[in-house]
Amino acid sequence: MCGVLGVAGSEQAGRELYGGLLMLQHRGQDAAGILTSGEIFHLLKNRGMVEKAIHRKSLETLKGEMGIAHTRYATMGVGSEDEIQPQILSFPYGIGMAHNGNIVNYRELAKDLRLRKRRHTNTKSDIEVLLNLFADAVAESTESTHKTNDSINVEGVFAAVQKVHDECVGAYSVVTLIAGEGLLGFRDPHGIRPLVIGRKKRKDGAYAYALASESNALRFLDYELVRDVKPGEAVFIDRDLELHSSESSSKSGKTDPKPCMFEWVYFSGPESQMEGVPVYGARLSLGRALAEKIKDRIESQDLKIDLVAPIPDTSRPAAIALAECLGIPYREALIKNRYVQRTFILDEQKERERAVEVKLSPILSEIKGKHLLLVDDSIVRGTTSRRIARLAKSAGAEKVYLASTCPPIVSPCFYGIDFPDREELVAFNQALERIQKKLGVDELIYTETKDLQKALGLKGLCMACLDGNYPTAIDQAESFQEQRKKDRLGSQA
Numbered sequence: 458m459c460g461v462l463g464v465a466g467s468e469q470a471g472r473e474l475y476g477g478l479l480m481l482q483h484r485g486q487d488a489a490g491i492l493t494s495g496e497i498f499h500l501l502k503n504r505g506m507v508e509k510a511i512h513r514k515s516l517e518t519l520k521g522e523m524g525i526a527h528t529r530y531a532t533m534g535v536g537s538e539d540e541i542q543p544q545i546l547s548f549p550y551g552i553g554m555a556h557n558g559n560i561v562n563y564r565e566l567a568k569d570l571r572l573r574k575r576r577h578t579n580t581k582s583d584i585e586v587l588l589n590l591f592a593d594a595v596a597e598s599t600e601s602t603h604k605t606n607d608s609i610n611v612e613g614v615f616a617a618v619q620k621v622h623d624e625c626v627g628a629y630s631v632v633t634l635i636a637g638e639g640l641l642g643f644r645d646p647h648g649i650r651p652l653v654i655g656r657k658k659r660k661d662g663a664y665a666y667a668l669a670s671e672s673n674a675l676r677f678l679d680y681e682l683v684r685d686v687k688p689g690e691a692v693f694i695d696r697d698l699e700l701h702s703s704e705s706s707s708k709s710g711k712t713d714p715k716p717c718m719f720e721w722v723y724f725s726g727p728e729s730q731m732e733g734v735p736v737y738g739a740r741l742s743l744g745r746a747l748a749e750k751i752k753d754r755i756e757s758q759d760l761k762i763d764l765v766a767p768i769p770d771t772s773r774p775a776a777i778a779l780a781e782c783l784g785i786p787y788r789e790a791l792i793k794n795r796y797v798q799r800t801f802i803l804d805e806q807k808e809r810e811r812a813v814e815v816k817l818s819p820i821l822s823e824i825k826g827k828h829l830l831l832v833d834d835s836i837v838r839g840t841t842s843r844r845i846a847r848l849a850k851s852a853g854a855e856k857v858y859l860a861s862t863c864p865p866i867v868s869p870c871f872y873g874i875d876f877p878d879r880e881e882l883v884a885f886n887q888a889l890e891r892i893q894k895k896l897g898v899d900e901l902i903y904t905e906t907k908d909l910q911k912a913l914g915l916k917g918l919c920m921a922c923l924d925g926n927y928p929t930a931i932d933q934a935e936s937f938q939e940q941r942k943k944d945r946l947g948s949q950a
């Protein structure tokens with residue numbers, strides 16, 4: 458998972474992109490980069506979180522009114538510096554690109570580019586393939602019509618995006634800078650990863666535009682949220698700040714919206730909204746749905762709960778709503794150490810386990826002797842849940858119940874969330890009682906899939922990790938997964 462951002466017509470593009478990246482920091486902490494375009498490209502990128510990767514003093518070097526930026530959570534490649542985004546090419550235009558998602562068939566595409574187009578890719582990252590594929594397509598579709606001093610042929614740019622849709626399998630929300638020409642953004646035909654458009658009036662009366670993974674970045678930069686980029690759509694803001702849109706579509710000519718449910722459940726910031734659905738509101742609804750599920754048992758005293766506590770931070774709104782609905786006290790029984798990374802984002806199992814130990818501290822006075830209902834956003838590997846249950850018991854809880862706002866995750870994600878191995882998933886092929894036992898909790902309560910759908914209120918959703926119904930072909934997914942594992946092992950050797 459990653460965060461992407463682009464601005465066009467900004468009076469201080471470099472600074473805005475930096476500020477916006479800080480708002481998208483939760484989407485990736487491995488590396489960050491900013492690219493702007495004046496007469497030439499200006500690029501700053503490095504490993505680490507935004508403030509470490511990009512020195513504030515260097516922002517002066519980011520000239521120009523247009524730019525793109527990226528914060529990276531590596532789910533592809535080997536984590537080398539060469540893979541840090543944005544990536545650039547100098548032909549047929551200066552093209553810079555950053556994306557969020559995974560191209561499942563990137564290896565086949567890389568091979569094809571090498572054999573048919575003599576384009577050499579130098580990393581094991583899908584962005585390089587996407588960039589070369591787009592550059593090749595844009596050369597074919599725009600070069601013959603682009604004369605000196607003329608602006609770029611926008612229809613040709615959209616035709617190149619269509620070519621990308623025709624060739625790529627997977628999830629991709631992309632921001633692209635075409636030097637001296639404009640800012641392009643597009644989403645895959647299912648719109649699996651988010652991308653929103655914002656605008657604000659400049660002093661000269663024209664509109665500046667921004668594209669971002671999440672609306673919280675737009676708000677921070679004073680751009681008004683206009684709408685989501687539609688699944689399969691491309692938008693291009695040209696050098697005169699005119700916005701062009703082409704609802705490019707998949708080969709069949711139809712789009713089938715399948716935004717990732719996990720954006721609302723776990724990944725996106727609570728202050729964001731996508732597809733018209735506020736993340737915070739969705740999480741409140743998920744808490745209410747959990748309350749409905751156990752209400753009768755509480756009333757009939759089949760289940761006794763003294764207090765409800767979130768496993769911070771994502772599940773907080775759900776825990777608040779659940780406690781409100783049941784009329785049970787809500788407490789912050791576990792305090793988060795803010796100076797360690799989100800465990801889910803850490804790469805290695807050992808690192809994850811160690812991080813859990815330092816991540817949460819129990820408030821003994823609240824927990825001792827209590828029947829505690831802990832609320833978590835989701836249970837993936839179960840590592841965190843198991844350790845937290847143990848922590849709560851060692852802090853004196855008499856009973857530890859665990860409620861998850863996400864139904865059981867039983868299938869891998871090939872679209873940019875880091876749980877690609879079935880065997881790593883605690884719920885894979887397991888009955889509820891067995892998962893409960895593995896986690897060491899007295900009872901485990903999952904949100905129902907229908908309640909998740911209802912809470913988000915969207916007709917189409919990707920829920921493939923819950924039900925195995927993938928929105929794209931996945932015949933190349935096994936080799937994608939194998940390669941990913943090999944890359945990871947290779948990078949550790």
Ligand code: SF4
Pocket residue numbers: 649717718719720869870871872873874919920921922923
């Ligand atoms: S498989 Fe799950 S995590 Fe991956 S995109 Fe679909 S809903 Fe999101």
